[in-house]
Amino acid sequence: MRDPTLAVTARRLRQTPVVDFGAAPGYGPIFNAGLIVVDSVFHLFARGVRDGYVRNEGPGPRFLDYVSDVLVFTSDDGVDYAFQQVLATGADEGAHSLEDPRVQRIHGGGNEHVLMTYTHLPEPASGDPWQVGVHRLAYANGRFALNPTSGRVVGPAGVPDKDAVLFNLRDGRVALIHRIHPNMQLAIFDSLDHLCASDGAYWDAHMSELERHTLIRPAAGRLGVGAGAPPVDVDGALLLFYHERDADSRYTINVALLDDETGALVSALDQPILRPELPWERKGDVDGVVFVQGATGRPNGTVYLTYGAADRCVGAAEVEAAPLIDALRAAA
Numbered sequence: 001m002r003d004p005t006l007a008v009t010a011r012r013l014r015q016t017p018v019v020d021f022g023a024a025p026g027y028g029p030i031f032n033a034g035l036i037v038v039d040s041v042f043h044l045f046a047r048g049v050r051d052g053y054v055r056n057e058g059p060g061p062r063f064l065d066y067v068s069d070v071l072v073f074t075s076d077d078g079v080d081y082a083f084q085q086v087l088a089t090g091a092d093e094g095a096h097s098l099e100d101p102r103v104q105r106i107h108g109g110g111n112e113h114v115l116m117t118y119t120h121l122p123e124p125a126s127g128d129p130w131q132v133g134v135h136r137l138a139y140a141n142g143r144f145a146l147n148p149t150s151g152r153v154v155g156p157a158g159v160p161d162k163d164a165v166l167f168n169l170r171d172g173r174v175a176l177i178h179r180i181h182p183n184m185q186l187a188i189f190d191s192l193d194h195l196c197a198s199d200g201a202y203w204d205a206h207m208s209e210l211e212r213h214t215l216i217r218p219a220a221g222r223l224g225v226g227a228g229a230p231p232v233d234v235d236g237a238l239l240l241f242y243h244e245r246d247a248d249s250r251y252t253i254n255v256a257l258l259d260d261e262t263g264a265l266v267s268a269l270d271q272p273i274l275r276p277e278l279p280w281e282r283k284g285d286v287d288g289v290v291f292v293q294g295a296t297g298r299p300n301g302t303v304y305l306t307y308g309a310a311d312r313c314v315g316a317a318e319v320e321a322a323p324l325i326d327a328l329r330a331a332a
Contacts, residue, residue: 008269008327010253010318012274012278012317013078013079013317013318014079017309018075018079018080019044019046019314023073023081024071024086025083026050027049027050027051027071028051028053029049029313030046030048030049030071030312030313031046031309031310031312031314032046032047032100032101032291032308033046033047033101033307033308033314034046034102034230034293034294034306035293035294035295035296035306036103036104036105036114036294038139040076042076042077042078042081043073043103044073044074044081044294044306045070045102045103046071046073046101047070047098047100047101048070048086049068050067050068052065053066053067063285066097067096067097068090068097068099068121069087069097069098070098072085072087072144078316084143085143087144087145087146088116088146093133095123096121096122096124097121098118098119099130100162100293101116101293102116102227102229102293102294103116103230104165104167104230106166106168106174107168108168108172108191114136114139115136115166116135117132117165117166118132118133119132119133119162120132120133120153128158129159129160130160130161131154131155131162132155132164132176133151133153133154134150134153134166134195134196135150136150152196154176154196154198156204156207159207160180161178161180163184163226163227164177164179164227165177165229166230167230167231167263169261169263170261173191174188174191174194175187175188175263176188176195177263178227179225179227180210181224182217182218182225183214183217183218184225184226184227184242185210185215186213186215186264187213188263215263216242216265216268218245219244219270221247222245222247223245223247223249225242225243227240228240228241228242228253228291228292228293228295229292229294229305229306232295232297232303233260233297234297234303234325235321235325237257237321238258238259239256239324240257240258241254241255241303241305242292243290243292244272248288249288250275250276251276251288251289251290251291252272252276253273253275253317254268254269255268255269255273256268256269256328257325257329257331267332268328269328269331270331273319273324274307276288276290276309280312280315281315284309284310284312285310285312286310286311288310290307290308290309290315291309292305292306293306294307298318301320301321301322302320302321303318303319303324304316304317304318305319
């Protein structure tokens, strides 16, 4: 049994959201935000829902006229954010909505690339499932922009797939964690080009051995898991912050340790490091949600986290890296 003294929790950086509902003109809910730090500036990539949506009182989806774009906010300290720009809309990518962006650095071909993964949501009338979108980003003069020709939809055709994050393995290969409910799966590619060119043959083979590619399953009595932030390397430990949906449909922030050579699971903590506890985490468009999507190591020995709260706003937290890594290694 794991030593209970090794239990680890995250600390909220403030008791109110760092990006609140309505923080950008024309948008209401702003949540589920990815993150990258460039030149000491925090760039937050959030899902923003356009004004005008309504709750659906009949059968079907929870909301009507519910359209999400990708918004960027910036901060010098990771606490006080200002709206910068609308980065991408569904119209840019031939989609109804773009949801839940994650941003990650990937090395390949001797260069570093910044990629955004997101959920590509087709027109509801199409009947097609959501899929994983991947886009390269360019950076200049303090702003990110979409590479106009790099957008791709990847993954198995006709299968609902989302919650995708990318990272490099030790030998330079590219790993993709994705979520075919209720588990997380791992797909490996020789390079970014291999990922972007992955076709039906690759994904048919992947699906035919889905059990072998399953990375993390929900704990007993839980309803589902999904990748949160792209894995972050802290002192040689590859940390995956992810969400788990419990039996009461609350979303918590959990942590796993991955092998940096294979991407395989080494261990996972049996308890979340953050639960929905504050009023703005417990009540919103979807109650009881803390949904991690951004993580970065900091010089002070902590990992900084961004998370969506109740599908309405964005919170920020930090967790001490050393005791977290100790607890994960003790759980192996």
